Amino acid sequence: MIRAADAVRHTWGDEAAGFVEDWIYVSSQQIHVIVFGLEPGGAFRHSDSFRTVFAADELLHVLQGTLVLANPETGEVVRAEPGESIFFRRDTWHHGFSYGDEPLRVLELFAPPPATGTSGAYARTRPYLDESVYAVKSVVGNLAGARPGAGSLRVVRREDSVWRLDRDVLVGLLISTEHLTGGTVTVPAGQTSLEESHDGEELVYVTRGELRVEAAGVEATLTPGDAFFVPSATPHRYGATDAGVAEAVFGVAPSFGRA
Incomplete structure (x- = not known):
């Protein structure tokens, strides 16, 4: 024993x-x-x-x-x-x-x-890995979820997410086409993402915890049911308060690419 x-x-x-x-x-x-x-x-x-x-x-x-x-x-x-x-x-x-x-x-x-x-x-016998990457870049714009024999409607579950550690927070891409990218963002308690911006407009809707948002001089702390709109090419960052993990669902249109 x-x-x-x-x-x-x-x-x-x-x-x-x-x-x-x-x-x-x-x-x-x-x-x-x-x-x-x-x-x-x-x-x-x-x-x-x-x-x-x-x-x-x-x-x-x-x-x-x-x-x-x-x-x-x-x-x-x-x-x-x-x-x-x-x-x-x-x-x-x-x-x-x-x-x-x-x-x-x-x-x-x-x-x-x-x-x-x-x-x-x-x-110690293996070649040293000098650079770490945390995302498969080819997924952006090419994640429509089509499967052989599938119909026009599809349920996208959490386990279907394509995960990426993006700007020091966890992003789960649910779909990403030439028109729309949607997914989830998760921030550990007390942590803040690096600054980012997108070619498209973004709306983030909070589903868990307290999400802090900073964008173009505007700061807000959001709770479940609150949302924040980020115009195209606007630098912004996400953070979580010390109260716990924060999660949100986001949509970016038309392009998720970096501004």
Whole structure:
């Protein structure tokens, strides 16, 4: 029996990569199983000493909080809630972000295990990733959701979102055509996005928490049911108060491109 209180505590990372709390349940010659944790708004990336690319298959099962996982080499971004899992094969760069109101806890299954040389020692043999990307750029303007044999109407669910870490906040694109881009934006408590602008006009409608908006000298704190209009080419940024995560639905028309 391995009780939760008996799991071995370990801190992974450095200032550049971020720090992650680990609770090690088993690390044998055949399997490695831990729970790792981040505080709300926390993240891990990579540094020269702590490279997140291993010679192992991994299954990450979310126990608590919201996990956003990115492949900084390809720009792929996915999101998982409690009870959901993310799987990837060996040689996959990965960065993790905590996007919930409560601490993130993830059960990690890892094999072949570090005892066979698949973890840090292997990572240091891989070419260093100098630049991280968090979006697949080809999606913008080309996400109509058409499927072979589908009719003219389609339900777009949260899990259908194409995720991207855009200007330091999480954006989930639901559709993006030559006329309209629509999706969701999620901001962790106490954080603020980098400034951005679009070729098209934008309307953001708040669905959760308290969203702070700054645009062309206008500042507002919005709650669910409130909205904010941003004219074309107007620099703006989004933030969340310390009260918790803020979420909103947005629409940009006609072009989502950067002004």
